[in-house]
Amino acid sequence: MLRQNQRFLTQLYMLADLFCTLVVFMAAYWLKFYSGLLPSYNSVSFSTYLLWGTIYSFSAVLVGFYFQFYSPKRRKNYSYEILRILQIQTISFLGLLSLFFFTREVHISREFLAIFFVMNFVAITAYRYWVKSVLASLRRKGYNKRFVLIVGAGSVGRSFYSNLQQHPDLGYEVVGFLDDYQKEHALEHQNMKPIIGMLSDLQMKLDKEPIDEVIIALPLQAHAKYAEIIEVCERTGVKTLIIPDFFDLLPAKPFFDNFAGIPLINVRDIPLDELSNRILKRWFDIAFSLAAVILTSPIMLFIVIGLKLTSPGPILFKQERMGLDRKTFYMFKFRSMHVSDDSVSNTQWTVENDPRRTKFGSFLRRTSLDELPQFFNVLLGHMSVVGPRPERPYFVHQFKEEIPKYMIKHQIRPGITGWAQTNGLRGDTSIKDRIMFDIFYIENWTFFFDIKIILKTVLKGLINKNAY
Template identity: 75%
Template sequence: MIRQNQRFLTQIYVLADLLCTLIMFLAAYWLKFNSGLLSHYNNLPLKSYLLWGTIYSFAAILVGFYVRFYAPRRRKSFSYDILKIFQVHGLSFLGLLSLLFIAKEVHISREFLAIFIAANIMGMILYRYAVKSILTRLRRKGFNRRYVLILGAGSVGRSFYDSLKQHPELGYEAIGFLDDFQTEHAAEHSGLKPIIGTTDQLDEMLNKFMIDEVIIALPLKAHKKYATIIDQCEKTGVKTLIIPDFFDMLPARPFFDNFAGIPLINVRDIPLDELSNRLLKRAFDIVFSLFAITIVSPIMLMVYIGIKLTSPGPVLFKQERMGLDRRTFNMYKFRSMHISDPGTSDTQWTVENDPRRTRFGSFIRRTSLDELPQFFNVLVGHMSVVGPRPERPFFVEQFKEEIPKYMVKHHIRPGITGWAQTNGLRGDTSIQDRIMHDLFYIENWTFFFDLKIIVKTITKGLVNKNAY
């Protein structure tokens, strides 16, 4: 059995990262100045480049510790490693450029720097992927195991055990369960590891078995035992993790907040609650919407003319929608239907072959051209380019009673396009599925996630068969 020693592994990772950076440095130097493939003009000796390469390498290690790149990652996916690699080397490279500017090192080849940073990131990703793959294979074969003892054989404990079995690549194995209310599992749960004692026998089990982590999956009424259990585990150097009895009410990644020194579980961690993220998203919305309006203005002019020529009435149609913090606003579209009572449009769904649509209106709805005026809503601040689609207040009142967590979508600005829409959930599709996609977007927002949604919206096409 290979026992994990995190401090030793961290040192190995640091040395491996330094070695990888050195190899990529030499490869970039050879490619730039010695391979003959690129311009080989160089008015600085190798030692000058090596000095700055060494500074960069150690800066990357320091940044890595700062952003917790060397923290235990057994339970993290490889995408987490990739994100951290870009974060570490992006910050380190910016730091290097700043030092070069301060030191007035104007003769360092910019082409070399570009090759070096690209090769370094690629090399780091490849070697980390190789390590991750090797560890996964070893764990699947029973090596590099971590052994856990589960306290509580109820539904919470059983759910955790099932998750362990579904992810053998993580290398976790359960010793068994401790439970105060049953001595064996019910017949329908016979495939689980056995119940080997009660929680009062925890000390005995910690001494009898080689246990790495104790998982507390006890009901809330057993809360008074937590302090004793944690104390017993810490005496023997065993890690303790707690699964709240109400875990099914929490998001996938709950956030721990702090209020006057008291730790709080933030049930809904929303990245856009942070001011820096909100400012970034708002700045992007303004720039992108101005750019979009400039680009599509000829198309909007043609739609304007098309509406005027095909049906009497105003070109623009405004409709009350519910947005950020449950506040209503007027959302604008190009009019695609005949003039009707506002109460009808506010309380009725558009259906296939809807007689209220004009012929030209059917075209602009199917091609999403009717949505173009919403870029002005974005400029005003009622909407964002990307976000959950806003709904009419009449239907919001219905959905909030019928669809769990429906109102969570109003924690952020609604969008012209969203994660649900790029996954085909538009028009006559499941409201429940849309909300699940909206919640995923809200809890996992990043600037690059927004860019991905915009690209998917464009590349998958704006024509939608469900846009009646």
């Protein structure tokens, strides 16, 4: 039922956003002028506020419609919705301020506007989260299903089926497979939905079965059949999606580009290639690092005194690391070992009970306090707060030959903490696993993803059992 009424649901979402914004407007007005919690002088009538609140509400819905915020988002994650909500509310709010300027409406309370904007963003984000959670729960129970037919029962089709089964919250159910070369799955794949016909049966299956989407999972050799399959699907009104036979070489979110009028698949689309994203991340890095340096300055002073009292040598340890665009830089740490030759420190791993460590240095490494000077690396532009951890050039040259896709990590700035580290991959752990997490971060970067990683770093604690 719900599957057949997407337009109705879209209209319902728009009305819900309107209603939510107007309710928040009333709440913000009460909080500012009637609650007694804030100064409540008001020279503008309630009807004027209500007029502008209504204009803002409709404007936000229109902006959301323009940004396709009300299109189906079954496959989108919640962070996407939060970012869209922030964009829509910010643009609408700036538009409202512009209207105030042109209409010379100078007596509207700025404090009320700030309260309204924050409360509205929180309210819409909260109710959207609740709706998404309810829909995910219903889909797990078998409601609001979308039915999928997979064309191709080879390794690509089977991989798609297996991955889909791991996400019941998406509400997709596979009707079956079509394949010209096998009539049933091998014994080890008997748990999958059956092969229900050949490619020539596609039209009949679309007519008889409630199929919403057809997934083409054919090998490259079957490229000639794509046009006919797509034509049959479009004639029936069914959406068609293609899984490339080389999908394992593509990023999690491939990006289609256009060059000389020809569509191209960008093999490694990186969100931080966009200037706006780089500027946002850089400004956040600067602000966060300045705050971190100021807040931790007493701790750093304590460490400096501790190092001077416990072992001779410099306070800081500088080590060459490889960073953005494969360029090297010197990463700063508080010294945790006895002074040794650079050729040793640059080519040897630290190990458990490493004799080079000082007692105070062992404490610093265990608590990750030796990493604090890296906030200065961030301010200098060598590093970011969040990103793949940088490695020494000696080991980079080894790993790039042994570990596939290792060098991809150098397409963005390295970080003090990262997605791999917050998932337990620190110190003496698998380099291959770390790269998998680093690439996922690079391909799926968002500002809120960075915030999530920072929060996980803080909440999980800085103690590292693998730090030697």
